[in-house]
Amino acid sequence: MTDALLTGIVVFVLATFIGFEVINKIPPTLHTPLMSGSNAVSGIAVVGALLVAGDNHTNVATFLGLVAVVLAMINVVGGFLVTDRMLQMFKKKEVKA
Amino acid sequence: MNEILHSSIELSYLVASALFIIGLKKLGSPATARQGNAWAAVGMLVAVVATLLHQGVLNYSMIAVGLAIGSVIGVVMAQQVEMTAMPQMVGLLNGFGGAASALVAGAEFWRVSHLGEPIPLSETITIILGVLIGGITLTGSLLAFVKLQGLISGSPITFPFQQPFNLTLLATFLIGSAWIISEPTNQPVFLSLVGISLVLGVLFVLPIGGADTPVVISLLNSFSGLAASAAGFVLNNNMLIIAGALVGSSGIILTEIMCKAMNRSLTNVLFSAFGSSKTTSGDGKAGAIGDRTLHTIDTEEGAMMLGYAKSVVIVPGYGMAVAQAQHAVRELADQLERLGVEVKYAIHPVAGRMPGHMNVLLAEANVPYPQLYDMDDINPEFDRTDVALVIGANDVVNPAARHNTSSPIYGMPILEVDKAHHTIVIKRGMNAGFSGVENELFYHDKTLMMFGSAKEVVTQLVSAVKEL
Numbered sequence: 001m002t003d004a005l006l007t008g009i010v011v012f013v014l015a016t017f018i019g020f021e022v023i024n025k026i027p028p029t030l031h032t033p034l035m036s037g038s039n040a041v042s043g044i045a046v047v048g049a050l051l052v053a054g055d056n057h058t059n060v061a062t063f064l065g066l067v068a069v070v071l072a073m074i075n076v077v078g079g080f081l082v083t084d085r086m087l088q089m090f091k092k093k094e095v096k097a
Numbered sequence: 098m099n100e101i102l103h104s105s106i107e108l109s110y111l112v113a114s115a116l117f118i119i120g121l122k123k124l125g126s127p128a129t130a131r132q133g134n135a136w137a138a139v140g141m142l143v144a145v146v147a148t149l150l151h152q153g154v155l156n157y158s159m160i161a162v163g164l165a166i167g168s169v170i171g172v173v174m175a176q177q178v179e180m181t182a183m184p185q186m187v188g189l190l191n192g193f194g195g196a197a198s199a200l201v202a203g204a205e206f207w208r209v210s211h212l213g214e215p216i217p218l219s220e221t222i223t224i225i226l227g228v229l230i231g232g233i234t235l236t237g238s239l240l241a242f243v244k245l246q247g248l249i250s251g252s253p254i255t256f257p258f259q260q261p262f263n264l265t266l267l268a269t270f271l272i273g274s275a276w277i278i279s280e281p282t283n284q285p286v287f288l289s290l291v292g293i294s295l296v297l298g299v300l301f302v303l304p305i306g307g308a309d310t311p312v313v314i315s316l317l318n319s320f321s322g323l324a325a326s327a328a329g330f331v332l333n334n335n336m337l338i339i340a341g342a343l344v345g346s347s348g349i350i351l352t353e354i355m356c357k358a359m360n361r362s363l364t365n366v367l368f369s370a371f372g373s374s375k376t377t378s379g380d381g382k383a384g385a386i387g388d389r390t391l392h393t394i395d396t397e398e399g400a401m402m403l404g405y406a407k408s409v410v411i412v413p414g415y416g417m418a419v420a421q422a423q424h425a426v427r428e429l430a431d432q433l434e435r436l437g438v439e440v441k442y443a444i445h446p447v448a449g450r451m452p453g454h455m456n457v458l459l460a461e462a463n464v465p466y467p468q469l470y471d472m473d474d475i476n477p478e479f480d481r482t483d484v485a486l487v488i489g490a491n492d493v494v495n496p497a498a499r500h501n502t503s504s505p506i507y508g509m510p511i512l513e514v515d516k517a518h519h520t521i522v523i524k525r526g527m528n529a530g531f532s533g534v535e536n537e538l539f540y541h542d543k544t545l546m547m548f549g550s551a552k553e554v555v556t557q558l559v560s561a562v563k564e565l
Binding site: 002005016023031032034058062079 | 331
């Protein structure tokens with residue numbers, strides 16, 4: 001195995017554990033916003049898409065990358081805004097309470 | 098110079114990862130949730146900007162167009178979507194994320210297979226994984242979206258020899274993978290693998306219906322994280338691996354919580370085709386033999402019962418959500434409070450289409466947070482409650498879950514509205530709930546039915562209560 005692959009596996013496993021720890025104490029009220037927010041984070045695929053689309057030679061790969069940029073950006077922007085819309089309402093409610 | 102640039106990009110990725118973790122952590126508390134979302138969004142911005150500095154990224158004009166188009170579509174979608182359509186929205190966005198990851202893996206395959214150099218085994222395997230997980234996420238999420246949006250029937254769809262067919266397909270995929278590993282430049286085989294992944298996504302969601310669809314969206318959310326991680330392995334990019342792993346684990350936790358609330362295991366949700374006519378036609382009737390008389394009342398009578406009660410517990414369900422009745426419900430509660438009635442809301446963990454769905458809707462209607470009660474807090478209260486007002490909820494108040502061992506929903510924790518002195522149920526018609534099970538609650542002597550769209554009935558109740 002290459003060094004990069006080994007590092008990747010180590011990073012992946014540790015990050016998974018962080019995910020479990022960070023997330024396992026969440027009140028039910030916030031489950032939908034959490035799902036929506038973490039879904040927006042999964043739009044991180046945009047980073048990969050940019051790297052692939054950024055090649056200066058236009059070919060099939062950069063085209064696929066560009067489509068991926070668009071789709072991932074919808075996921076990112078839509079996801080964060082929708083989450084914010086939901087949480088905005090919780091905010092209002094708290095002020096009232 | 099390149100050394101410095103490389104280091105700063107990697108360090109920016111570290112900052113972005115930290116922002117994601119802090120953001121997710123803050124999303125866990127109502128007081129900081131909005132802030133947490135903002136932190137995560139800033140993390141994403143950092144990650145994107147850092148990536149743009151990458152020396153391999155040269156084609157800025159094309160990329161700018163792509164980023165702009167995606168952002169505009171995202172903004173429009175986020176602003177247009179109704180609060181009730183949130184589950185579908187998350188499903189749809191999730192599908193896009195999965196598609197992006199699969200495309201990245203596919204693009205990388207095209208690039209390396211045209212280099213004319215031998216492709217390392219690890220690279221081929223990660224590309225296959227990226228395409229498989231991303232493809233399943235894409236078509237699975239789209240199908241879940243279509244089901245929840247009501248474009249096709251939400252009930253489970255099964256066909257003969259479904260399981261053997263799926264297994265054969267999976268086996269074909271594995272054989273194809275082995276082929277690609279031995280001959281990494283074979284494009285037709287690669288495209289077949291893409292096709293099989295997409296079909297697998299459809300077959301995965303097809304037999305899952307009704308109340309289980311959000312569980313699948315949650316699981317697919319986890320998949321989309323894993324797909325991003327796989328893309329990260331393909332590109333050797335730690336940012337993708339970390340963020341993908343975070344989403345992967347969060348999605349699995351949330352999925353488990355949702356399954357627990359329904360007292361079912363994940364395997365059961367995925368493979369039992371629960372709620373299909375085949376499994377429930379017999380069971381549904383078993384609990385409802387005997388007294389099958391419905392008691393109905395009109396809105397004036399209902400208003401009197403509510404207005405002169407000491408305590409009322411409102412139990413909202415999906416029916417309230419589809420009818421957009423949350424504002425009318427809030428108004429009704431206000432009117433009742435004016436008359437000195439103590440009003441509480443009982444929120445079942447899976448009321449609506451996903452956990453927290455009711456909280457979001459009631460928050461939209463400015464219902465004060467302290468009036469919302471979780472299932473465990475409100476259940477002991479029903480004994481002392483004069484009227485439980487069930488608005489468009491069904492399975493989550495079905496007493497069969499407590500005692501009818503033959504019922505498919507037996508064992509699921511429910512809101513015990515049947516213990517209140519009276520129960521008023523607002524319902525569109527006598528259709529069974531999403532589980533396909535009939536509800537014996539409706540036939541109880543203490544239960545009074547009001548048929549009609551939740552919004553209309555509640556609005557009529559409001560004006561009737563005003564006249565008391």
